[in-house]
Amino acid sequence: MGTGKDYDGNHMSRIEAIFAQRESNFAQREALLKDRSAALEQMQGRMEQKKTDLEQTEQCLAEQQKRLEEEKASLEKRKEELLKLSGEQEQKLREEKLQIQREKGELTKQYEELVVQKELELQEIKNEKYDLQLEREKLQAETGYVKLGIPKNDLYMLKTEHEEVLQKALDEKAAWESKYDQAIEEYRQQIETLNSEKQNLIRQLLQSVQNPETAEESEESEDVEEELPDLGEQEEILEEDVEEEDVYREELTASVIEQSLRKRAEGFTDVEILHSEYGDQVAAQRGTLSYRFVLSHPSYFDVYTSRRYNRTLEKNLQKLNEKHQTLKFSYDKKDQVVIITGYFSNDMPMNDLVDYVMEASAFIKN
Numbered sequence: 001m002g003t004g005k006d007y008d009g010n011h012m013s014r015i016e017a018i019f020a021q022r023e024s025n026f027a028q029r030e031a032l033l034k035d036r037s038a039a040l041e042q043m044q045g046r047m048e049q050k051k052t053d054l055e056q057t058e059q060c061l062a063e064q065q066k067r068l069e070e071e072k073a074s075l076e077k078r079k080e081e082l083l084k085l086s087g088e089q090e091q092k093l094r095e096e097k098l099q100i101q102r103e104k105g106e107l108t109k110q111y112e113e114l115v116v117q118k119e120l121e122l123q124e125i126k127n128e129k130y131d132l133q134l135e136r137e138k139l140q141a142e143t144g145y146v147k148l149g150i151p152k153n154d155l156y157m158l159k160t161e162h163e164e165v166l167q168k169a170l171d172e173k174a175a176w177e178s179k180y181d182q183a184i185e186e187y188r189q190q191i192e193t194l195n196s197e198k199q200n201l202i203r204q205l206l207q208s209v210q211n212p213e214t215a216e217e218s219e220e221s222e223d224v225e226e227e228l229p230d231l232g233e234q235e236e237i238l239e240e241d242v243e244e245e246d247v248y249r250e251e252l253t254a255s256v257i258e259q260s261l262r263k264r265a266e267g268f269t270d271v272e273i274l275h276s277e278y279g280d281q282v283a284a285q286r287g288t289l290s291y292r293f294v295l296s297h298p299s300y301f302d303v304y305t306s307r308r309y310n311r312t313l314e315k316n317l318q319k320l321n322e323k324h325q326t327l328k329f330s331y332d333k334k335d336q337v338v339i340i341t342g343y344f345s346n347d348m349p350m351n352d353l354v355d356y357v358m359e360a361s362a363f364i365k366n
Contacts, residue, residue, distance in 0.1 A: 107201060111194065118187050120323055123359060125180045127326055132172060252346045252353065254280035257293050260350045266358065289361055299346055301353075303360050304339040307331070313338070320363060327360055338364060 254273045261268040261284050268291070274281040279296035292302040307313060309331060317329040317338070328341040340360045344353050 103201070107198070111198075114190070114194065118190070119362060121183060122187075123324060123362075125176070125183060126359060127324070128176055129180065132176060252295070252299070252344075252348065252350065254282050254293075254295055256350065257282045257295075257353075260354070261291075264354060266354070286361075289364065291357065295346065298343050300341055300343045301357055301360075302339055302341050303357065303364065304332075304337045305364055306336055307338045309333060309336065327363075329363070340364065 258271055258273050261271045261282065266286060268284045268286050270283070270285040272283055274283055279294055279299075281295070282291075282293040284291040284293075289303055289305050292304075294300055294302075313331065317331060320327070320329040326342065328339075330339045330341070331337070332339060340363060342356060342360055344356065
């Protein structure tokens with residue numbers, strides 16, 4: 001009986017030890033779980049905080065992206081406006097440049113028309129002066145009839161009639177000289193007016209161009225000024241034409257013409273005498289113009305130079321032929337030269353002949 005109680009007591013002790021060990025293990029495990037739970041809670045808190053930070057960062061990035069997109073859209077709009085403005089300015093500059101070119105062409109055309117008109121008027125007056133001079137020489141030659149033994153009464157009547165005609169011619173000459181001087185004065189006044197208008201137009205053109213290409217447009221305006229010749233030169237030519245020269249009266253021969261051309265201040269070069277079946281000829285050169293004096297019946301001269309044919313040239317030659325019937329204006333299509341032909345007498349003063357030829361040369365230059 002005693003042995004059975006000891007066995008039961010040993011079992012109970014072992015069971016209690018097992019339960020005690022189990023309780024200890026549970027306690028340790030519970031403590032471990034609590035520690036892990038606390039660690040997880042801390043980790044969860046950090047994760048929540050990190051999530052919050054990430055959400056804030058994402059929101060900030062979204063706002064920045066939105067601002068960048070707005071700025072990009074604004075820049076694109078500004079770019080389009082600048083391109084449009086640049087195109088408008090470029091178009092405006094082209095239009096202003098074309099306008100300047102049109103005004104330059106119109107001004108040049110007006111000037112050339114005025115120069116040609118005044119030159120034609122001047123040549124007409126000079127032709128009339130030469131006609132009066134020829135008439136006077138004719139009357140002076142007719143008065144030589146006194147050497148032919150005409151009766152006194154007839155001689156008196158002839159002399160009286162000649163004196164009346166001569167006086168009338170002198171009066172007409174004085175009237176034409178007055179008209180000639182008046183035309184020169186009017187021409188000078190128009191020259192001054194044209195110079196003033198030219199300067200005003202150039203200033204207006206310079207003031208109208210206010211843009212980055214002002215320098216370029218200014219150069220074009222300067223080109224306008226350079227292309228318009230100085231009207232003062234025309235005035236000097238008129239003053240030289242008004243001066244009277246000594247009349248060198250000698251029968252014109254090839255030798256006389258050759259020697260005279262070599263001594264002239266106009267600058268004739270390559271002067272030489274040529275012989276042909278049409279009579280003796282004198283050839284000369286002056287710049288781009290060629291001259292030929294043919295002593296024949298009648299005697300004549302040619303002034304010619306190379307020109308390219310066009311309809312405008314043909315019309316101008318036709319107008320000149322209608323205006324100046326003492327000269328002949330023609331064009332040789334084969335040699336492509338403009339030719340001006342004039343006639344002269346062998347007793348014509350050499351100075352007058354050269355002046356006549358120089359006046360004809362002026363038509364080619366103009």
